[in-house]
Amino acid sequence: MPLRCQQSPVVAGSVTLAALGALTLYLAKPSGYGKHTESLVPGAARLPARAAWFFQELPSFVVPAGILARQPRALFGPPGTVLLGLFCAHYFHRTFIYSLLTRGRPFPAALFFQGFVFCIGNGFLQGYYLIYCADYPDAWYTDLRFSLGVCIFILGMGINIHSDYILRQLRKPGEITYRIPQGGLFTYVSGANFLGEIIEWIGYALAAWSLPAFAFAFFSLCFLGLRAFHHHRFYLKMFEDYPKSRRALIPFIF
Numbered sequence: 001m002p003l004r005c006q007q008s009p010v011v012a013g014s015v016t017l018a019a020l021g022a023l024t025l026y027l028a029k030p031s032g033y034g035k036h037t038e039s040l041v042p043g044a045a046r047l048p049a050r051a052a053w054f055f056q057e058l059p060s061f062v063v064p065a066g067i068l069a070r071q072p073r074a075l076f077g078p079p080g081t082v083l084l085g086l087f088c089a090h091y092f093h094r095t096f097i098y099s100l101l102t103r104g105r106p107f108p109a110a111l112f113f114q115g116f117v118f119c120i121g122n123g124f125l126q127g128y129y130l131i132y133c134a135d136y137p138d139a140w141y142t143d144l145r146f147s148l149g150v151c152i153f154i155l156g157m158g159i160n161i162h163s164d165y166i167l168r169q170l171r172k173p174g175e176i177t178y179r180i181p182q183g184g185l186f187t188y189v190s191g192a193n194f195l196g197e198i199i200e201w202i203g204y205a206l207a208a209w210s211l212p213a214f215a216f217a218f219f220s221l222c223f224l225g226l227r228a229f230h231h232h233r234f235y236l237k238m239f240e241d242y243p244k245s246r247r248a249l250i251p252f253i254f
Contacts, residue, residue: 005133010212013125017215021222030230031223033104034109042172045109052107053099059117061091071131079140080130083208086153087126090200093157098164103171116168122216129212149207156199159185163193180239188251191228195249198224225249 065088071081140146162184170179187193198221205217232248247254 003128003132007133009131010125010129013121014211014215017122017125017212017219020064021215021219024222024226027225031111031227033107036137046106047109047112049107050099050104052103052112053104054095056112056115057091057095057119058098059116060123061088061095063123064088064091065118067124067127067131077137078134079146080134083204083213084127084130084136086150086204086207087130089195090157091123093161097211101168103168103175105174105176125212126216129210130208134208134210145209146207149203149205149209152203152206153200154203156196156201158196160196160200163196166179167193178238180235180242184252185247189228189247189249190232191224191249194224194228194231198249 064084068081068084069086071077137143163181163186166181166183167188171177181190181192182252185195189195198217201213201217201220205213207213229247232246235242
């Protein structure tokens with residue numbers, strides 16, 4: 001028997017996402033991994049970076065992909081399946097490409113668990129809504145919100161992937177030294193990789209035009225925007241020659 005849409009968990013999940021984003025901004029603390037691991041969680045149990053990122057991000061791909069796999073096979077099915085395919089494409093890259101190439105520091109086990117639970121919940125929320133609750137008109141594929149949103153999503157994903165590539169080239173395998181990133185949008189902002197992902201989820205929210213998608217875009221803006229701010233402050237303290245014209249997240253503005 002096919003699942004029927006239950007609006008209550010969709011609303012509750014969306015409100016929770018938005019509340020987590022607002023709480024992140026309210027606390028205004030840097031996340032305790034990467035550059036800030038030692039100062040925030042000294043002595044904590046840690047996992048190898050590649051394994052941690054792989055298993056943390058995996059539910060965000062597997063859960064919605066499992067929902068998507070239950071749908072009738074079609075290149076362009078209902079808009080909800082295409083939108084969920086975009087969501088899965090991002091997390092396929094994060095799980096099977098980014099995580100296996102990363103040269104990051106060991107990851108605190110407690111933060112890994114939190115991220116793992118978040119990825120399960122958000123993956124299910126987005127997949128459940130798009131497949132079982134979303135009701136798009138037949139003309140949604142030609143709607144400006146959909147076409148513009150998909151273009152913005154693809155642009156953001158390109159920025160995110162390119163920025164991650166630049167960051168990886170700063171270190172040789174086994175190195176933990178920090179260097180100033182150069183090129184791409186790093187010319188203008190310290191958090192080019194974060195900006196790319198924020199743009200992705202804004203595009204996704206515009207194309208999906210749904211409460212869960214907007215809640216996730218808001219959470220991403222809060223979480224990644226704050227992380228970009230702390231990265232920028234870290235770079236300014238560490239490097240005397242750090243470009244003074246470079247902003248944290250938004251070129252020329254912030």
